[in-house]
Amino acid sequence: MSARDLDRGMRAVERVRAVRERDSRIGLQQALTEREQRRARVAALTEQLASSPAWEEGDATSFRARRDAVLAIGAAAGVATDQLGAAQRIADSAQAHWSTDKARLSAVESLLANRAEARRVERAHREAVELDDIAAQLWSRAQASLPVSTVSSPTCSPLDPQGAR
Numbered sequence: 001m002s003a004r005d006l007d008r009g010m011r012a013v014e015r016v017r018a019v020r021e022r023d024s025r026i027g028l029q030q031a032l033t034e035r036e037q038r039r040a041r042v043a044a045l046t047e048q049l050a051s052s053p054a055w056e057e058g059d060a061t062s063f064r065a066r067r068d069a070v071l072a073i074g075a076a077a078g079v080a081t082d083q084l085g086a087a088q089r090i091a092d093s094a095q096a097h098w099s100t101d102k103a104r105l106s107a108v109e110s111l112l113a114n115r116a117e118a119r120r121v122e123r124a125h126r127e128a129v130e131l132d133d134i135a136a137q138l139w140s141r142a143q144a145s146l147p148v149s150t151v152s153s154p155t156c157s158p159l160d161p162q163g164a165r
Helices: 009-051 059-146
Strands: none
Touching: 009 059
C-alpha cells in the first residue's frame, strides 16, 4: 500500500482545511480593505470639518445654511466613525477566523509530515536490517569457505599464530 493510499483521508482533510484557510484569508483581506476605506472616509470628513471656514458675516439665511452644512458634515463623520468601528470589529473577527483556520491547516500538514517521516525512518530501519542480514550471510559464507587450521583456539589470533602463552 502506497503512502498516498495510507494518507488518503488526511489528504482530503488537508484539502478542505486549505480551502477554508484560503477563503478566510480572502475574507480577511476584504475586511482590512473595507476598514481602510472607512478609515479614509472618517479622515476625509474630519479634515473637511476641521477646514471648514468659520462664518464671519452675512444674513441669517447664509448663517443657517453654513451651520446646516457643518452639522451635516459632522453627522456624516459620526456615521462614518460608527461604520469604522463596525469594520474594525469585522476585521478583528476575520483575523481570528483566519488564524484558527491557519492553525488547523498547519496541524494537518504537520501530522502528514510526521507520518511521512515515520514511514521514512521505518523504511531506513528495514533497509538497515536487510543489509545487516546480507552482511551476516556473506560473512558466514566467507567463514565457511576458509580452510580449517590445525590450531583452532579462542586464544589464537591471526596476528599471533602461536597463540597467547
